[in-house]
Amino acid sequence: MPQIIRDPSFDSTLDLLREGYPFLYSRSQRFDSDIFQIRLMGMKAICLHGAEAAELFYDPKKFIRTGAIPRRVQTTLMGLHAIQTRDNGEHRCRKEMFMSLMTPGSRHRLMGLLAEQWEAYSRKWEHQDRVVLFEEAQEILTRAACAWANVPLQEEEVSLRARQFGKMIDGFGGVGLRHGRSKLARINNERWMRGIIRDIRSGKLPVQEGTAAHTVAWHREPDGKLFDVQMAAIELINAIRPIVAIATYITFAALALHEFPPYRQQLRNPHEDYAELFVQEVRRYFPFTPFVGAIVREDFTWHGFEFPKGTMVLLDVYGTDRDERQWEDPEVFWPERFRHWNENPYNFIPQGGGEYLTGHRCAGEWITIEAMKQAVGFLNDGITYDVPPQDLNYDLARMPTLPRSGFVMTNVRRTGKSA
Ligand code: HEM
Structure with missing residues (x-):
């Protein structure tokens, strides 16, 4: 029976924090293997790389998620006991709830709300000396996501809620102060959302059927019971917060437009949906999710390697x-590569892979792609702007990462073309 290669380091936790995104990738290259073993926080972990391994990882018969996501990530990014940590029928029931929010009509409504916000914000930008795109995009997305979800948002709380969502996302790879800030943001945001759920259930806050607020507040678990108020608050946040996370990809898309200007013209080609190729390449090329984790459901072997239960x-x-087996010159930004992509659900996994309903693949992938296409179109044609000297580098050791300046724009002018 072949042995899984072991990283010689006694424990790799500090190396992971030091190296960030390339941590697993560089080891799979060093060991020249799609499978190797490390110790993280004192625990053995089998690491997998590549499309074939992703196909294994996304087989729900082989893995569970209960116990896979550290408490520190749950108390910041997604909330305790959220869908990401559920298995079997309980997961399926919640996933159906999330996917019911992703109909073409529902997505179209979100894009309409987003378009209104891009218009309104760009009008404001014309009167500003400088605009930090990342921060503005977080507000745009917060306003549109709350309106879409039917969660009321007072004008004076927009900035607060946008920052809270932002901090929850920013905390997933953080330690110390960053982790603390993220946790606090979640505590406050959950308190706000519990109030919303209570008001919906008491009838004080009327919400429209089919919206996220209505769907989550009245969702029944497989045992026929409503979520408790806390769980409903967490899952409603899980429908809004990741929409705000799209600000990171929008900022990277702006960076790509800036660094690779020839694509600006390509994006105007009326004979091809070039924006689709462009945003797929942004999701492939720029770092966001470093890795995902699961727990072996029952003992099994794969290519002779043993995967013990637990x-x-x-x-x-x-x-x-x-x-490199899938992506030629992977370190080159080259949207055209997606003309020939075989749409394999395992070789391109920026938001997870496999099936939507039976697995844990991201429920919001279509929204993400559509919102990015809209933003790229608006940045390319809806406004003109200058990019003053600034630090646009992003640190691969920091998870999540972002161009350090947040992408500053000056002299913003509207062209009259809408989002
Ligand atoms: C799950 C990434 C946007 C809702 C996930 C997963 C990743 C991910 C990596 C986990 C996959 C796994 O565990 O195997 C992202 C990124 C986004 C994004 C990078 C864009 C910036 C969205 C949006 C929504 C959303 C817009 C919904 C409005 C969810 C939900 C899950 C999930 C509900 C849990 C799925 C499950 O456990 O079955 N996302 N996501 N995400 N995402 Fe996203």
Whole structure:
């Protein structure tokens, strides 16, 4: 029976914090293997890389998620006991709830709300000396996401809620102060959302059927019971917060437009949906999700390697999206590569892979792509702007990362073309 290669380091937790995104990828290259073993926080973890391994990882018969996501990530990014940590019928029931919010009509409504916000914000930008795109995009997305979800948002709380969502996302790879800030943001945001759920259930806050607020507040678990108020608050946040996270990809898309200007003209080609190729390449090329984790459900072997029940397994998301067997010159930004992509659900996994309903693949992938296309179109044609000297570098050791300046624009002018 072949042995899984072991990283010689006694424990790799500090190396992971030091190296960030490339941590798993560089080891799979060093060991020249799609599978190797490390110790993280004292626990053995089998690490997987590449499309074939992703196909294994996304087989729900082989893995569970209960116990896979550290408490520190749950108390910041997604909330305790949220859908990401559920299995079997309970997961399926919640996933159906989330996917019911992703109909073409519902997505179209969100894009309309977003378009209104891009218009309104760009009008404001014309009177500003400088605009930090990342921060503005977080507000645009917060306003549109809350309106879409039917969650009321007072004008004076927009900035507060946008920052709270932002901090929850920013905290997932953080330690110390960053982790503390993120946790506090979640505590306050959950308190706000519990109030919303209570008001909906008491009839004080009327919400429209089919919206996220209505759907989550009245969702029944497989045992026929409503979520408790706290769980409903967490899952309603899980429908809004990740929309705000799209600000990161929008900022990277702006960076790509700036660094690779020839694509600006390509994006205007009326004969091809070039924006689709462009945003797919942004999701592949720029780092966001480093890896995802699961736990072995029952003992099994794969290519002769033993996977004992209860073992932690990590799938290298960042490295799989730059695997040379699939992606020619992976370190080159080249949207045209997606003309020939075979749409395999395992070789391009920026938001997870596999099936939507039976697995844990991101429920919001279509929204993400559509919102990015809209933003790219608006940045390219809806406004003109200058990009003054600034620090546009992003640190791969920081998870999540972002161009350091947040992408500053000056002299913003509207062209008259709408989003
Ligand atoms: C799950 C990434 C946007 C809702 C996930 C996963 C990743 C991810 C990596 C986990 C996959 C796994 O565990 O195997 C992202 C990124 C986004 C994004 C990078 C864009 C910036 C969205 C949006 C929504 C959303 C817009 C919804 C409005 C969810 C939900 C899950 C999920 C509900 C849990 C799925 C499950 O456990 O079955 N996302 N996501 N995400 N995402 Fe997203």
